[in-house]
Amino acid sequence: MTGVESGEPGAGSGRGPAVIAVVFTALVLAVGVGWWNWPEKTPPVQLDVDFSGAVPEVREAIETARDRVRLAPESGEAWGELAMLLRAHGYDRPADESFRRAQRLDANEFRWPYLLGVSLENVDPVEAERCLRRALAVAPDLALPRLPLAELLVAAGRSEEAATLFGEANELEPLNTRAMLGLARLESDAGRLAEAESLCRQAEEIAPQNRMVQELLARVLFRQGRREEAERLRRRLETMPQVETSDDPFVAEVLILRRDPNWIAVKAQTMLDQGLTQRAVEYLETVIANHPGRIRFPLQLARALGGAGRPAQARKVLERAVTEFPESAELRLVLGLVLGEMEELAEAAESFDAAIQRKPDYAEAWVWRGRTLRDRMKIEEAERCFRQAIRFRPALPDGYAELGTLLLAAGRVGEAVDALETAVDLSPGTVSWRRRLFEARRRLDR
Known part of the structure; x- marks a missing residue:
C-alpha cells in the first residue's frame, strides 16, 4: 500500500532553529515510510494505491507520475496526469481525489472536470452533473460535454433539458452520431417511432458499424411491427465486434495510458481509431519486440502501416509473420489485401487462395478473392x-x-x-x- 498526502503545516511565528529541525526531521521520516507532506492552502488529501497484483509496468508508470506531483504539488497538470493514469488502471478512488485536486488548481482546464464527471456518472450522479456543467462552462463551444450531461439527465427523467443539450450538440456538430442517437432515444421513449427511425438512419449512414445505432434501430423496427427487418439487424449485430474502443477523444486518451500487457490490443486499436497512426505503429513495433510469438500484434501493425500509406512495410511485417505462423488464414488474408493495394493482383489472389486453403469457409477471403x-x-x-x-x-x-x-x-x-x-x-x-x-x-x- 502506497500513500500520498498533502497537508498544511501548523502556522506559527518566531520559529527557532530547533523547531525547524524537528519539523524537517518529521518530514524526512514521513517520506521514509511512504507519506508526503506539502504546504498547501487546501485541506489534506490522502491517496492510497494498492499495488498488490499490479504488473511492474503499471507500478512504475504511476510512481513516476506520483513523483511529478511530489515535485510540483501546486501543478494541476501534474495532478491531472496522475489522475488519468490511476483511472486507466482502475484505481478509481485515488483517481477521483486527484481529479478534484487538479480542477481546483487548474480551473481553466476542461479535461479534469470532464473526465471526473464521466467517471462518476454511475456512482455519484449529483457530483457528475456539477463536474460536467463546470466542463461545459470552461468549453461552451464544444459539443462533447453536452453529450454525457444530456445522457445523465435522461437517466434522471429530465428529458426536456436533455433534448436541449442534444440539440445544441447536433447544431455544433451536425455529423455527431452520439447526439443523433440521443435524440433518437428521446423520440423512441416518447413513442414517436418514425422520427426515431429517421434519426437512426441518419446516424447509420455516418457510422454503419456503430453497434448502439444498430441496436436502437432494431428495437424501433420491432416496436413498429417490422419484425423481419428487426431480426435481420439482430443477426447482423451477432457478426459485429463486441469490444469497442471509445469514440470520445478524452476518454481514449485515458485508455491509451494503460500499461498492462493484456490491454495491448485495445490500446493500439484506440490509437488507430483516434487517428494516431504513427504512434500506434511505434507502439506495436515495441510490443512485437517485447512480446514475440503473438499473432495479433503483427496483424495490427500491418493494418496500421497499410492505413498510413506504407504498404511495402506492411508487406514485410506480414511476410515475416507468415513464416512464424504458416497456418494462419487471417495473416494470408491481410497479406492479400496489402498486395492488392500494391496492385500485385496475381500475388494477392494467391494469398487469398492460401487463406481459403487453410480455412475453406472463410467468407471474407472468398469475397476478396472474387474482387481480385x-x-x-x-x-x-x-x-x-x-x-x-x-x-x-x-x-x-x-x-x-x-x-x-x-x-x-x-x-x-x-x-x-x-x-x-x-x-x-x-x-x-x-x-x-x-x-x-x-x-x-x-x-x-x-
Whole structure:
C-alpha cells in the first residue's frame, strides 16, 4: 500500500532553529515510510494505491507520475496526469481525489472536470452533473460535454433539458452520431417511432458499424411491427465486434495510458481509431519486440502501416509473420489485401487462395478473392467466389453487394436486383449500395 498526502503545516511565528529541525526531521521520516507532506492552502488529501497484483509496468508508470506531483504539488497538470493514469488502471478512488485536486488548481482546464464527471456518472450522479456543467462552462463551444450531461439527465427523467443539450450538440456538430442517437432515444421513449427511425438512419449512414445505432434501430423496427427487418439487424449485430474502443477523444486518451500487457490490443486499436497512426505503429513495433510469438500484434501493425500509406512495410511485417505462423488464414488474408493495394493482383489472389486453403469457409477471403478476379476480368470465377462467400456467411452483406454489382454489369438485371436488395436489407446505411439498387430497379423497369 502506497500513500500520498498533502497537508498544511501548523502556522506559527518566531520559529527557532530547533523547531525547524524537528519539523524537517518529521518530514524526512514521513517520506521514509511512504507519506508526503506539502504546504498547501487546501485541506489534506490522502491517496492510497494498492499495488498488490499490479504488473511492474503499471507500478512504475504511476510512481513516476506520483513523483511529478511530489515535485510540483501546486501543478494541476501534474495532478491531472496522475489522475488519468490511476483511472486507466482502475484505481478509481485515488483517481477521483486527484481529479478534484487538479480542477481546483487548474480551473481553466476542461479535461479534469470532464473526465471526473464521466467517471462518476454511475456512482455519484449529483457530483457528475456539477463536474460536467463546470466542463461545459470552461468549453461552451464544444459539443462533447453536452453529450454525457444530456445522457445523465435522461437517466434522471429530465428529458426536456436533455433534448436541449442534444440539440445544441447536433447544431455544433451536425455529423455527431452520439447526439443523433440521443435524440433518437428521446423520440423512441416518447413513442414517436418514425422520427426515431429517421434519426437512426441518419446516424447509420455516418457510422454503419456503430453497434448502439444498430441496436436502437432494431428495437424501433420491432416496436413498429417490422419484425423481419428487426431480426435481420439482430443477426447482423451477432457478426459485429463486441469490444469497442471509445469514440470520445478524452476518454481514449485515458485508455491509451494503460500499461498492462493484456490491454495491448485495445490500446493500439484506440490509437488507430483516434487517428494516431504513427504512434500506434511505434507502439506495436515495441510490443512485437517485447512480446514475440503473438499473432495479433503483427496483424495490427500491418493494418496500421497499410492505413498510413506504407504498404511495402506492411508487406514485410506480414511476410515475416507468415513464416512464424504458416497456418494462419487471417495473416494470408491481410497479406492479400496489402498486395492488392500494391496492385500485385496475381500475388494477392494467391494469398487469398492460401487463406481459403487453410480455412475453406472463410467468407471474407472468398469475397476478396472474387474482387481480385473481377479486377482481372475473370468474371465467372469471381461470381463463383461471391456465391461461396454467401454460402458460408448468409448474413455477409458484402457478398451480396459484390455479386449484385457483377450481375448488373453483366446485364443480368433481375438477379442483380435480388442480390442488391439483400445487401441493402443487411446494411441499410451503405449509400453506394442503395444507389446501385436504385439503378438496377430503374433498368429493370425499362
